[in-house]
Amino acid sequence: MVTTKKLGGIGAMGSAAARFFHPGDRVREKYPPETRARAINVVITGEAQRRVRHTTHLCYLVSIPDVEGECYIVKKNFRVEVSPETPFDSETQVVRPDPEVVDRAALEDVVPNVRCGPGIEMKLPAAIIALFAATAAEAFQAGIPTGRANTRLSESLVKNPPAGLDSAFDKLVKSNFPGALTNKELAMRVVGLLQEKGFTPENTLLATSVCADELARELEDEFVDIYGTNFNLGGLSGFPFAGNTGWGAMSAHVPDDGYCLTIHGPHVGITKDGIIGKVERSGIALVDSCCGSAIAASNYLQAITDGTADINPKIQSFSDFQQGAVQELILPFGQRLARADDRMRELPYALYDSQEVMVNDIINTGKSTIKKGLAVLGGIQINTSPDTYDYFHPLRFDYFNEDGNLVENLLPYLR
Numbered sequence: 001m002v003t004t005k006k007l008g009g010i011g012a013m014g015s016a017a018a019r020f021f022h023p024g025d026r027v028r029e030k031y032p033p034e035t036r037a038r039a040i041n042v043v044i045t046g047e048a049q050r051r052v053r054h055t056t057h058l059c060y061l062v063s064i065p066d067v068e069g070e071c072y073i074v075k076k077n078f079r080v081e082v083s084p085e086t087p088f089d090s091e092t093q094v095v096r097p098d099p100e101v102v103d104r105a106a107l108e109d110v111v112p113n114v115r116c117g118p119g120i121e122m123k124l125p126a127a128i129i130a131l132f133a134a135t136a137a138e139a140f141q142a143g144i145p146t147g148r149a150n151t152r153l154s155e156s157l158v159k160n161p162p163a164g165l166d167s168a169f170d171k172l173v174k175s176n177f178p179g180a181l182t183n184k185e186l187a188m189r190v191v192g193l194l195q196e197k198g199f200t201p202e203n204t205l206l207a208t209s210v211c212a213d214e215l216a217r218e219l220e221d222e223f224v225d226i227y228g229t230n231f232n233l234g235g236l237s238g239f240p241f242a243g244n245t246g247w248g249a250m251s252a253h254v255p256d257d258g259y260c261l262t263i264h265g266p267h268v269g270i271t272k273d274g275i276i277g278k279v280e281r282s283g284i285a286l287v288d289s290c291c292g293s294a295i296a297a298s299n300y301l302q303a304i305t306d307g308t309a310d311i312n313p314k315i316q317s318f319s320d321f322q323q324g325a326v327q328e329l330i331l332p333f334g335q336r337l338a339r340a341d342d343r344m345r346e347l348p349y350a351l352y353d354s355q356e357v358m359v360n361d362i363i364n365t366g367k368s369t370i371k372k373g374l375a376v377l378g379g380i381q382i383n384t385s386p387d388t389y390d391y392f393h394p395l396r397f398d399y400f401n402e403d404g405n406l407v408e409n410l411l412p413y414l415r
């Protein structure tokens with residue numbers, strides 16, 4: 001059932017686990033911690049910024065029955081049960097909808113992107129609408145990749161390509177993916193830039209969100225060789241399915257006073273003769289799909305946009321839930337992919353834009369836990385045959401400081 005979260009305001013009433021209220025010592029007198037009690041009939045008397053666990057949060061000021069004086073609680077920990085006469089202004093201007101609340105206006109903005117042929121009706125799942133309406137509807141409407149950067153190789157690297165580079169194949173890759181550079185070149189530049197900021201192998205945790213496919217390890221290994229074993233946030237197609245919980249655990253594992261480098265993105269194969277969406281694999285005669293998960297999702301979407309299939313409303317199952325999620329997350333790109341000159345080439349960029357929504361959401365939720373600094377590298381991983389270099393097209397390289405603020409765009413330095 002879809003439920004609507006009640007807004008807070010002066011006079012609203014609600015409840016929360018007693019341990020979430022501050023100051024703790026006053027609340028503990030009535031609710032000893034071992035009872036794990038829930039404080040009920042708590043009345044909201046105002047709102048204010050308060051420091052809780054070293055971070056400033058917008059809190060409700062509250063009056064708890066039988067507890068002397070005003071207390072406060074981080075808003076998300078409080079459940080409003082009786083609405084106030086007038087909700088706080090801060091809550092009526094909600095920018096991020098509750099995933100369970102369907103915004104019908106946003107649905108109209110997003111649905112035309114999915115529909116392709118005339119007369120094809122479809123309804124997007126509620127969670128997808130809320131997710132995309134929250135952050136990315138404009139980009140999807142325009143059909144423009146949000147992060148596509150026209151990167152180019154620097155003079156010095158053109159003159160000094162990595163040893164053993166197949167220059168004809170290198171041209172072929174770059175004609176299809178302008179801005180791509182070999183993983184080796186990428187790692188060299190990234191590590192150099194981060195070194196200037198203080199990142200070292202000892203004080204840095206590497207976190208990745210790339211596909212389960214063993215070919216996706218190619219990029220990961222390039223950085224694991226430098227920073228050590230990575231924390232894995234990713235799943236099929238490269239989506240960060242470890243989510244907020246994975247991020248929370250990961251950021252707690254960053255060395256004290258240390259740094260975090262995250263690398264995320266989908267991957268795509270290209271064969272020696274330039275077929276995008278396929279790749280030669282070591283020991284396997286069949287030149288098979290890459291990324292298989294992305295292409296399966298693309299085929300599912302194509303059948304819907306062609307009008308030969310409907311959205312599967314029962315897509316979630318525990319035995320295949322990551323692919324179910326990929327297939328839901330790709331839905332807003334029906335029109336963009338149908339209109340693309342080369343669907344297989346456009347597919348990873350569409351998935352990248354989709355992943356950016358999730359990645360930004362996860363970072364925004366968890367950025368208060370950044371220690372010294374966070375570097376976020378995003379882009380498209382390009383897998384090639386076993387005897388040629390793999391490539392990466394960087395689309396984002398952001399640096400966040402210890403306060404969780406995005407302070408520098410490092411992407412131009414990778415060009």
Ligand SMILES: [Zn+2]
Pocket residue numbers: 211212213236237238267290291292293294
């Ligand atoms: Zn894959």
